[in-house]
Amino acid sequence: MTKVTAQMSLSLDGYYAGPQDSGDGGWMESAEAAGFFRITRWVTDAMAWRERLGFAGGEQDRNSEILAETFEAAGAYVMGRRMADGGEVPWGEEPPFRAPVFVVTHRPRETLVRKGGTSFTYVTEGVASAIEQARAAANGKNIAVAGGGNLLRQVLEAGLLDELEIHIAPVVLGAGMRLLDGGLDLGDFEAIELAPTRVVHTPRVTHIRYTVNGRAPLVLDDRGSGGGLTEAAISPAA
Amino acid sequence: MTKVTAQMSLSLDGYYAGPQDSGDGGWMESAEAAGFFRITRWVTDAMAWRERLGFAGGEQDRNSEILAETFEAAGAYVMGRRMADGGEVPWGEEPPFRAPVFVVTHRPRETLVRKGGTSFTYVTEGVASAIEQARAAANGKNIAVAGGGNLLRQVLEAGLLDELEIHIAPVVLGAGMRLLDGGLDLGDFEAIELAPTRVVHTPRVTHIRYTVNGRAPLVLDDRGSGGGLTEAAISPAA
Numbered sequence: 001m002t003k004v005t006a007q008m009s010l011s012l013d014g015y016y017a018g019p020q021d022s023g024d025g026g027w028m029e030s031a032e033a034a035g036f037f038r039i040t041r042w043v044t045d046a047m048a049w050r051e052r053l054g055f056a057g058g059e060q061d062r063n064s065e066i067l068a069e070t071f072e073a074a075g076a077y078v079m080g081r082r083m084a085d086g087g088e089v090p091w092g093e094e095p096p097f098r099a100p101v102f103v104v105t106h107r108p109r110e111t112l113v114r115k116g117g118t119s120f121t122y123v124t125e126g127v128a129s130a131i132e133q134a135r136a137a138a139n140g141k142n143i144a145v146a147g148g149g150n151l152l153r154q155v156l157e158a159g160l161l162d163e164l165e166i167h168i169a170p171v172v173l174g175a176g177m178r179l180l181d182g183g184l185d186l187g188d189f190e191a192i193e194l195a196p197t198r199v200v201h202t203p204r205v206t207h208i209r210y211t212v213n214g215r216a217p218l219v220l221d222d223r224g225s226g227g228g229l230t231e232a233a234i235s236p237a238a
Numbered sequence: 239m240t241k242v243t244a245q246m247s248l249s250l251d252g253y254y255a256g257p258q259d260s261g262d263g264g265w266m267e268s269a270e271a272a273g274f275f276r277i278t279r280w281v282t283d284a285m286a287w288r289e290r291l292g293f294a295g296g297e298q299d300r301n302s303e304i305l306a307e308t309f310e311a312a313g314a315y316v317m318g319r320r321m322a323d324g325g326e327v328p329w330g331e332e333p334p335f336r337a338p339v340f341v342v343t344h345r346p347r348e349t350l351v352r353k354g355g356t357s358f359t360y361v362t363e364g365v366a367s368a369i370e371q372a373r374a375a376a377n378g379k380n381i382a383v384a385g386g387g388n389l390l391r392q393v394l395e396a397g398l399l400d401e402l403e404i405h406i407a408p409v410v411l412g413a414g415m416r417l418l419d420g421g422l423d424l425g426d427f428e429a430i431e432l433a434p435t436r437v438v439h440t441p442r443v444t445h446i447r448y449t450v451n452g453r454a455p456l457v458l459d460d461r462g463s464g465g466g467l468t469e470a471a472i473s474p475a476a
Contacts, residue, residue: 011429012404012418012432012448013252013418013419014251014252014418018426018456019426028458031426031427031456033458034426034427034456034457034458035429035456037456037458038429038456156410166250168446170431170432170433170434170448171429171430171431171432172394172418172422172424172429172430172432173424173429173456174418174420174422174423174424174428174429174430175420175424175426180250180251180252180410180412181251182412182413184410184412185412186410186411186412186413188256188257188269188272188413189269189272190412191249191273191276191409191410191411191412192409192410192412193408193409194250194408194409194410195408195441196408196439196441196444198439199437199439199444201434201436201437203433203434206434206437206446208406208444210250210408218256218269218272218273218275218276218411219272220266220271220272220275
């Protein structure tokens with residue numbers, strides 16, 4: 001069954017890149033890029049990723065397997081406009097997706113067909129429409145929300161995400177572009193509940209896969225019945 | 239050898255409590271508390287925690303073992319003033335620490351001796367001094383930074399933290415008090431590097447323990463040598 005999935009590499013403090021580049025200079029020299037490359041180092045070093053880009057070498061390890069598995073599971077992608085623009089030149093004639101990509105944008109544009117099975121279809125009717133178009137194209141495989149962060153938040157907020165995998169790089173950036181930084185339109189006593197279904201530990205990155213269970217109220221449960229247990233719960237864990 | 243350790247329960251979006259309570263009403267009814275209790279539910283349900291509070295029951299599982307291990311490893315605690323104030327009444331005559339606690343505060347106060355081995359010593363000379371006093375009291379065991387978030391950030395920023403364990407509750411709060419929310423005085427091209435040393439997966443919480451390796455520059459490495467590999471790294475993982 002087709003699931004809507006997303007995966008994102010994050011620093012321990014929740015950033016997927018350094019502070020957003022102003023666009024004035026070269027992106028490659030920006031703090032945004034420096035943070036991004038640190039967080040995704042496990043990706044760029046993985047054989048499964050390098051192979052998709054046509055580069056030799058790379059590490060053939062558990063991390064590479066996880067990337068390969070992620071690519072394999074995706075029958076179509078949904079992508080934000082900024083990511084699609086940023087990738088258009090560097091991804092080149094044969095982008096790594098090898099599947100239809102639906103780009104959520106306000107600017108109409110003809111579908112861009114690339115080699116190797118990748119195409120970019122520009123969807124101006126919003127994220128739900130992009131996901132529906134991706135569903136039709138996915139052939140029973142998953143719809144992967146490729147990013148960036150804005151799009152992923154929109155999909156999560158709209159209740160359209162079934163599965164989220166976070167790859168936590170062991171680094172604290174201190175500042176940057178954060179995946180989950182408010183803007184989810186949750187009430188004070190409301191949360192999005194998930195359930196971890198797989199955790200893979202490697203020295204370079206920790207992979208945690210979640211099923212997204214959706215919005216739920218934050219309520220105090222019966223822990224209060226223990227004679228003040230909830231008050232006493234102010235704990236070393238806090 | 240004595241290590242300076244810290245552990246904190248966080249939501250997937252990095253919060254340890256809901257939005258900070260204004261103090262106008264009852265803390266127990268606040269959004270801060272609602273978030274806090276959701277995130278620490280695995281703690282309050284654990285037998286090892288309930289036993290320290292004098293409550294019966296609780297779950298005797300891997301999570302409880304991890305809590306027991308954490309208590310056992312600590313020979314002394316360092317604590318922030320807000321947490322110490324908040325806990326003073328609910329922790330009662332026999333607080334759960336069973337070891338000397340050094341509270342970092344601006345307000346001098348006589349040491350408060352409680353039953354069961356817990357004492358609260360108020361340190362007005364700053365966090366480094368509190369850690370040194372805790373070291374002398376720890377008898378070769380670890381110094382545990384008990385929290386809250388402000389104190390933990392100070393210890394991390396000062397380069398005094400050896401080990402950090404994060405307990406990730408599978409919930410997105412959307413807003414709240416965030417542990418790692420800037421304020422670490424890191425440069426744009428600087429980060430704090432860590433190394434994950436243990437990951438424990440349970441359905442209710444994911445425990446990741448890190449050794450803190452300290453500040454390091456963010457530099458592009460030789461991945462650029464692959465004919466544009468770094469540029470091509472703008473990836474589905476981003």
